[in-house]
Amino acid sequence: MxxxxxxxxxxxxxxxxxxxxxxxxxxxxxxxxxxxxxxxxxxxxxxxxxxxxxxxxxxxxxxxxxxxxxxxxxxxxxxxxxxxxxxxxxxxxxxxQPLKNKRLRKQRRLCSIRVIDGAVDIIDTTDLPGASPLYGLFRNKRMATEALMLIADEQRLCHSLLGIEKAMGRSCFRAQIGKCAGACRGDESHAAHTERLLTALARWAVHRWPFPCAIALHERHGEHVEYHVVDGWHYIGTYATEAEARQAPKSTGQAFDADCYKILVRPLLLEGAELIMLG
Known part of the structure; x- marks a missing residue:
């Protein structure tokens, strides 16, 4: 051949x-x-x-x-x-909104997973409401549910306790085939189930704004200097001097910008960016 x-x-x-x-x-x-x-x-x-x-x-x-x-x-x-x-x-x-840019073109509505006293729900987090810890930034409820199902498979969690399936008041089918550790039938306490869930969700934690005021993130390339002003994960603008950055307007309560959050969360929390407090 x-x-x-x-x-x-x-x-x-x-x-x-x-x-x-x-x-x-x-x-x-x-x-x-x-x-x-x-x-x-x-x-x-x-x-x-x-x-x-x-x-x-x-x-x-x-x-x-x-x-x-x-x-x-x-x-x-x-x-x-x-x-x-x-x-x-x-x-x-x-x-x-350039014709050839398909991502980032419009501000998306977002969903996150919330756990309060063991109760799991999926909420709209476009405005990051409330003070409860949130997990994940998902484009829609279906994607958030799929993330919960992935964790359930990894950790042998109960679909009914996660709100994925309606609780029937008896052992779920997954427990009968060994895919659920049995919190639905008393083999595991609800507290232990919740603790395992929160441990698994920790990798997707949405970080609250960690500073008491707006900050300026300082960058330099050769002689080119910029100060990026950020307040509550909202990007206010970029300024040529620290004095201009200090005069920048404060956040006006606009919707949470997931793209801005994803750009800034690692430099601000993990990578030691040069920051100036503006409070």
């Missing part, structure tokens, strides 16, 4: 009219924009810690090659670091 030659991956080339613009792009963090002919709204917005390298990487798929053929010019805004690029990209995509 003849050996079939390996199929080579398609090779895409940058359109000639964009090559000089890519070559002129900075090796610095920031946000970049692809525009079609005579269009004031971008086709696509992206970000990188190295704008030029990221632009050159936009040749991986047929979809990207088609977008580049549509694009007539490239613009960019430099930032002082990766966090600034992420925050600016997130804000601009939501404001401008």
């Amino acid at each position: 003849p050996i079939r030659p390996a199929q080579l991956a398609p090779v895409y080339e940058y359109p000639e009219h964009l090559r000089a613009q890519v070559a002129a792009a900075p090796r610095a963090p920031g946000v970049y924009f692809f525009y079609a002919q005579d269009d004031s709204m971008p086709l696509y917005i992206g970000k990188s810690v190295d704008i030029r390298s990221r632009l050159l990487a936009h040749l991986r798929t047929p979809e990207e090659a088609r977008m580049l053929r549509q694009a007539q010019r490239i613009e960019y805004v430099q930032t002082a670091g990766e966090i600034g690029a992420l925050l600016l990209e997130s804000r601009l995509i939501k404001e401008l």
Whole structure:
């Protein structure tokens, strides 16, 4: 039988009219924009810690090659670091809603898992109501339920006690086949069941704002300095000096922004970002 030659991956080339613009792009963090002919709204917005390298990487798929053929010019805004690029990209995509950006285009309503005195429910957390601990940021109730089912399988938890199935007042089917530890029939106390549930949920904990006031996160790239003002997980804006950051408006109680939270939670809580308290 003849050996079939390996199929080579398609090779895409940058359109000639964009090559000089890519070559002129900075090796610095920031946000970049692809525009079609005579269009004031971008086709696509992206970000990188190295704008030029990221632009050159936009040749991986047929979809990207088609977008580049549509694009007539490239613009960019430099930032002082990766966090600034992420925050600016997130804000601009939501404001401008570029045709080719499918994620981040609109603020989503969110669901989280809440456990109070052992009772489990799934609530709308767009505004992060109340003071109870919350777990996970899910796009809808179905995804939150699937997460609970995953934990139930891992930890042999009871679907009826998790609110996934209606409690029937007797041993659940999963207990009969060994997939539930039997809290529904008294083999395990409800307190022990809840403790195991909370331990498993801890990996998805939604962190409350850990500071008593707004903060400015300081970034620097060479001589470029920025102060990103954040209050209660809300991104207020970016300022060139600490004095301007201190004059920034405070949070106005807008809806919880999950994308902003995901950008900031690790740098603020785990990575030792340079912070200035603005209280």
